[in-house]
């Protein structure tokens with residue numbers, strides 16, 4: 001039944017980061033021009049404005065821009081005084097940088113299992129992992145779904161632990177109306193281009209209500225200097241430059257609109273997909289606003305499904321195929337297969353489908369149709 005006159009459609013890409021909305025593009029052009037005309041490229045007015053605007057969006061006292069999400073986590077830990085001798089509890093089912101950042105701060109990452117429905121750290125596993133050396137919990141709001149903060153805050157309070165939220169995938173997500181990034185003592189965000197709030201390069205930001213920690217963050221990101229050539233502590237170079245800050249101001253104004261677009265595409269997927277396990281939204285006693293950084297389904301024969309979808313012109317990804325506790329680089333942490341069974345099972349079944357704010361319903365329908373076809377063939 002081959003129709004040679006019919007053109008083969010271009011594959012459905014996993015993501016499309018081109019800035020195609022003309023208004024957004026115009027504002028970005030203007031932002032770039034402003035920076036070019038100012039001749040001020042590092043630690044200037046655009047960064048200050050972005051920090052003020054992001055703090056206001058987050059309902060936190062202070063935001064401090066840094067060079068990446070990984071740095072945001074590391075410097076948030078260091079600003080709070082967490083380092084050598086401290087244990088920090090987090091999920092193994094996360095992007096590796098969550099764990100790199102803990103190690104770079106000098107602390108020991110303690111990796112625990114996740115909730116089978118949401119894929120975020122399981123409060124019971126966290127409580128069981130607390131030792132006298134534990135100083136902080138580092139929950140990850142994975143895929144745009146909040147971790148169970150009410151339960152985690154309870155555990156932190158009982159054990160006098162700090163909470164540093166990894167919000168890299170969840171700008172704008174909420175629990176019972178409350179934004180993620182407002183539950184912990186500090187919260188770290190990545191503005192890597194694919195994230196819900198994406199720069200056109202690397203960027204990150206930390207929010208907190210503590211002025212002393214914020215002051216320390218500002219020193220840490222700039223060689224540890226409190227003023228020019230006065231070094232109060234040992235720092236790094238991790239600054240959010242003026243160009244990225246100016247571009248992020250444009251993106252921040254559209255964050256809620258972009259998240260609504262993600263949520264409505266997710267709704268459409270939920271209505272039309274069949275044969276795969278849909279992502280969870282919410283946990284007991286809490287209403288959750290998922291911001292769908294990723295739309296992750298599950299299937300027992302994930303690899304076969306992924307391969308067939310690729311043949312049908314639909315690109316997918318896996319976040320993440322190998323959990324941190326089984327990565328070769330982290331073998332010395334001493335975990336073995338079987339230690340975190342929920343995480344390990346999830347990693348074998350998860351599949352991230354294309355979803356980005358500018359994705360059309362026609363494109364989404366092609367994904368749905370390809371999955372439907374794969375299911376019928378397998379039946």
Ligand SMILES: *Cc1c(COP(=O)(O)O)cnc(C)c1O
Pocket residue numbers: 068069070071094095097098140166168169190191192202203204
């Ligand atoms: C992206 C990401 C990071 C790291 O952010 P970078 O800006 O790439 O350094 C950390 N944690 C999670 C969960 C992420 O998704």
